[in-house]
Amino acid sequence: MARLFEGAMKNWKFVLEFLVFSVVFWLLQFVYQFYVVIPGQFSFALIRAFAFSGATFIGLALLSSVFFKFRPVYAKYWHVRRSLGVAGLVFIAGHSLSVVNLLFGGDVSQVFFSLNPIENPMIFGVVGYLVFLVLALTSTDWAMEKIGPARWKTIHRLVYFGYFAAVFHFLAINQSALLNLAGYLLLAVTFLVLAGELYWFVKIAGKNKFSTLGAKIGFLLILLYLVFAYLVFFAK
Ligand code: HEM
DSSP states (O other), X not given: OTGGGHHHHHTHHXXXXXXXXXXXXXXXHHHIIIIIISTTOXXXXXXXXXXXXXXXXXXXXXXXXXXXXXXXXXXGGHHHHHHHHHHHHHHHHHHHHHIIIIITTTOGGGGGSOSOTTTOTHHHHHHHHHHHHHHHHTOSHHHHHHHOHHHHHHHHTTHHHHHHHHHHHHHHSOGGGGSSHHXXXXXXXHHHHHHHHHHHHHHHHHHTTTOSHHHHHHHHHHHHHHHHHHHHHTOO
């Protein structure tokens, strides 16, 4: 057990500072929702504070990867990316738990009232949540050592699919909830992540004339974004 948290214990000062930052970020989100956006609606303020904090942190984790590619000297701060990802997942766990308990009275089956993600965007949320869970569980120093760098990298490419599912979840489920400062911040981060990833995809895969397996998977992902953007925004 001690080995599992070896990295965090070595770097306890950073972990503590990051924890304080995360709690303050969440509190600001909650206060903003509860007092400004939807005054007095405790359950929804809680659900959305967790949702916006989690989705923004996960977006920032991905944005840091884009940034490290532009400025490799900063890649030594990769532990910031991991902390953003793990804290993001904890927030999303709070988000889904509060949805199930406060909206559905503890009845998980209501999350699956339809398995069609266009009709029920919670399905996208569940997929995103499960992917991020796998990524977090395989991100401890101990797990990374056991899995090995090559396999770890392959598993962690799943993040692109998890993020795709998360993005369509929050774009489709309740668009009016996005029309405030918390939503604009999330949309700005999301835009930067997708633009940055596209830039590096073209630059890196283009060097090999898009002939690698990674390039084919990249094209599949772009196609998925386009098809689901059409289905969510134009075909409804
Ligand atoms: C088990 C998984 C999940 C369930 C059941 C779920 C459920 C919900 C529900 C019911 C809402 C609407 C709440 C409202 O109208 O205020 C919502 C909103 C939201 N969810 Fe999730 N969610 C899940 C996973 C995720 C994940 C993985 C993310 C992102 C990483 C996410 C981000 C958001 C955001 C940002 C909103 C607010 C914006 C909006 O309503 O469009 N959720 N979610």
